[in-house]
Amino acid sequence: MRKPLQFKSTKPNVSIFDVAELAGLSTASVSRVINSPDSTKEKTRIAVQNAVRQLGYIPNGAARALSSRNSKVIGAIIPTIDNSIFAQGIQALQSYLMGKGYYLLLGSSNYDPDQEFDLCRNFLVQQVAGIIMMGDTHHPECVNMLAREETPFVNTGTYSQDGAHCVGFDNAKAASRATRYLLDLGHTEFAMIAGVTKFNDRAINRVNGVKDELARSGVSLDESRIIERPYEIDAGGSALKELMRQPAPPTAIICGNDVLATGAILAAAREGINIPDDVSIIGFDDLVISRHLSPALTTIQIPTEEMWCRAADMLLDLLKGKDGPSAVEIDFSLIVRESTAPPRP
Incomplete structure (x- = not known):
């Protein structure tokens, strides 16, 4: 405990x-x-x-x-600065806040709720007006502290009509959409290279979205075909090799994000595995590199900049006491490129 x-x-x-x-x-x-x-x-x-x-x-x-609550500083806590999807969002957030007369204070939690708690406490010492955080997996004491200090916060990267204010998308629904596309291509042998699910509600919901969509089609996903890895290129590559060396390798692999998918594609090239003939690979986020890979990566596209800017709008409205929706859902889209195709007979 x-x-x-x-x-x-x-x-x-x-x-x-x-x-x-x-x-x-x-x-x-x-x-x-x-x-x-x-x-x-x-x-x-x-x-x-x-x-x-x-x-x-x-x-x-x-x-x-x-x-006086007159601070013009907004705090933002992201899981890591290593992932370019977060860097892209934070850059957009900073520019947007500056246009509104606010400044950004940034922290990285390394997917650790305790570190996130410490960052929130230090942000309060620095007199931030409000805080934007990723996901909804927060230490309960962190949420209690922000409530006690009357400091508003908004979650982003996730969407739920129950709970804290949020601007994001339904991760399970997005993963389900990717799975349905592969099912429609004719795939029945699936695997997943997921992000580490501990303390990461987005990774958990993506795994659940894949499982649920497969179950609705009567397709099973053995636990041995779900590999959790940190969001690193090398980790995606090692997971791909592990999956393709199984006695009955999958014909379709869903990756928790584009970083893992990039590692999988690069490893496949080194191993002499042809994508998409031997195995289809799909990612998540639509990083810039995704369209420049060979083959180019099929992925779920998230309007990251819009999401962070709308989260800023929600937080600024809370600071002004304005009434508005407590949950805003951002649309996602499936971008089909070269890394997916029907399975070979």
């Missing part, structure tokens, strides 16, 4: 967050007591004053700025 994260700061300097934690209040309430004690309830004022004395906290201008 995961050990609950502690809110207590390990920094030598006491912050307003430490005072709020000890007093059991939000930082906004602490700031009101510090700046306008006569306008606060006695119980709240006493709790804050006791915490201030106990911790030796010295109020400063930064703490007062936090209470």
Whole structure:
């Protein structure tokens, strides 16, 4: 069982967050007591004053700025900077925010909810106005902290009408679309090179989308044909070789993203495996490299830039108190290129 994260700061300097934690209040309430004690309830004022004395906290201008909620900084947390799909989205987000008079503070969680929690806490110390995060697999204490600090956040890269505000797409539906295309070509022997599903709801939903679509057509997918790998080219290549060396190799391989699919195509060329004659390969994301591979990669295209910019719009509307949809679904499309074909007789 995961050990609950502690809110207590390990920094030598006491912050307003430490005072709020000890007093059991939000930082906004602490700031009101510090700046306008006569306008606060006695119980709240006493709790804050006791915490201030106990911790030796010295109020400063930064703490007062936090209470004004006038920050022009937006935080964004992505899983990694190694994947160009995230770099593309962040570049679009930064440009879009600057056009709106806001600035971007960026962090990378390495698909680790604990690191994401630490980044969120540090972002709050830096007085971000709001945060955009990938997916909906967050540490529960992270979500609780943002709620307690009254800091809005928006999930992107995923879509659900239940839960937090989000702008994204249905990963299971997109994976199902790729699977249906291969089924319609006549394939019945499938495999999947998936991303690591631990702490990654997008990877989990893509695996489930493939399984569900195959099940609807009466096609089974043995667990030995689902290989999880980190989103790296070499990892995609090693998974391809492992699958094609099985006694009954698949005729169609669905990859969790284009990075894995790129590795699979490059490895196939080295191994003398012909794509798509020996095996069809389909990716996910439509990276720029996908159209320049030989053969060019069939993939699911996601309008990444639009997704991040619309997530920014949703967050800015929340900051302004505007009413709007809590979930926005982004369309995806199947881009058919040279890496897929009907199976050979």
